Amino acid sequence: MGRHRNSECTSGGLYDGGVEAFLLRLARLLLGGGLSARDVETEVIAAGKALGYPDVQVAALPTGVFVGLSPDAPVQFSAAKSYIRFDQLSEFLSITARLRAGDLPADQACELLESAAAKRAPWSYGVANLGSILVGVGLVALLCPTWPTVAAGLIGSALVAGLATIAGRVKAMAEFLPVIAGFLVSYPILLAADAGWLDYPFRTIVAVLAILFPGSVFVTGLADLVAGHSSAGTARLAAALMQFTLFFVGIALAVMAAGHQLSELLDIAAPAWPLGIKLVGVILATIGIMVFCYCPLRHAASIIALSGVAGALQVYLGGEVSPALGGLVAALVASVGAQALARVGPPWHVTYLPAFMIVAPGSFAFMTASQVSGYSASPLVSAGSAFLGVAVGTLLGGAIKELEFSKTLARGVRRRRA
Incomplete structure (x- = not known):
């Protein structure tokens, strides 16, 4: 050299x-x-x-x-x-x-x-945004699988896909997309709930908007902050909090326009749906994320399997024990599982990141916190504990990954010298 x-x-x-x-x-x-x-x-x-x-x-x-x-x-x-x-x-x-x-x-x-x-790109930007429809319908199946809510999720997710496609071409709209999407999705859902057409409006709203939530940015910021990257971590946390604030503004405007109170949306009591239906929702949401993020099709089986296992653990532990434990175990399993799969093919980030987007608070743990029946803490406390659980699980998985990196690099250096 x-x-x-x-x-x-x-x-x-x-x-x-x-x-x-x-x-x-x-x-x-x-x-x-x-x-x-x-x-x-x-x-x-x-x-x-x-x-x-x-x-x-x-x-x-x-x-x-x-x-x-x-x-x-x-x-x-x-x-x-x-x-x-x-x-x-x-x-x-x-x-x-x-x-x-x-x-x-x-x-x-x-x-x-x-x-x-x-x-x-293997498919167009518009086709990629159609993945948000599968994400919305899948998360509705996870949170409140009734036919009216599935229909509302399908229509609302199609609206989100259209708004995201337009925002990708109009910068001014992209900056206010959380407010616009929050209002245009929430208002009709609330009106439909008032008319008695569907139950669980809050769950439906969260499921439809989840693809746009910066939950992964928030948890990555926490992980960077804990790892000593104060500048990167603080900047990511600030950006994520601002995005969440804009979503809240859009939803709050819709609530006021529909004549509701915000406290009415925090009712988390709901029937316990079968785990199998929730798992189907996780798989549909995972496929939607793959389309949305242009995941390589040759890695589809690995991505779906890992996300399904991590999602099932999050659903079960988050509901039966606590959102914090569910987030921690799911994030750790996703990281370690991705490293194991990397030994036979797909790079670990490619299988880990879709699973991470499922278990991260913005797309999965936050909604798990909003649906827990019988959990004594408030939804905000549940969501906060889920954030921390996923962050800790991510850090533990990252430590294991760095050890594997060191071993691989040492073998590579010896091979080059030979």
Whole structure:
């Protein structure tokens, strides 16, 4: 590997400048794929060691990354892409895994990264947003599986899909999407409840809007904060709280327009539906997330199986014991299970992140907290405990993952030296 500056990949290898450019681009792409600051730094440092730079410096923020090849080398900054599809993320993580294992030359890694970053979407943006319909219907089946609520969930989710598609093309609307969606979804559901057409309006509203909730951002922020990434964690928490506030404003406006009181929506008493129906809801929601996030179809079986197991544990433990325990166990099982599956194929983030989006408070644990029958704490306390449970489970899973990273990297270094 050369030691003079060059800013591009070459057919013969990567020079210092090329390694720096490669790691910088890798970092911003992984950050745009939804990885936490800790995970981005872990992946980039491991890739740097595999390329012969054991002292790589990297600092990930929510909107960009700093990378340097050594403590004394100049540091470069790059803004993160706002959104990376999961099919691309799968290839990025496969590249880093092969680098750590010593199975991929540096020049080929650069070429593969360029190719994956330029890859066309397997389906259109509008089709991806249709996945929110499956998510909404699946979560209705999880929370309140009656025919009127399923119908309301189908119509409301179709509205959310349309609003999200428009917001993707109109920036001004994207900024106010939580308020707009919160009002336009909640108001007709509340009117239908007043007319006696459906029960459980709050559950239906939460199920329909869940795909837009920043629950995963909130828990990732907590995980970053606990791991010592105060800047990234605080920024993510602030952004998630602002999004939740905007949703609350939209729902509150609908409640006032319909002549209701907010306290009426916090009635969590409901019949106990069979676990099988709830599990069907989890699977439908998982398939919807796969469509929404462009998950690779070749990993569909792994993603659905892991999300189903984690979701079933969350439903059972969250209802029978507490939301906190359900969130902790589900997040831990999702992380460890994804690492086990990574040994036979799909990168761990690609199977873990959809499961995480199911067990994260915004898309699953929050709704588990809102549906618990017989649990003495208030819905807000239940939701808070679920947040913390998922965060702790995520941290424990991350610690196990870092140990596995270290073992894989050590084997790769020995293979390169041999």
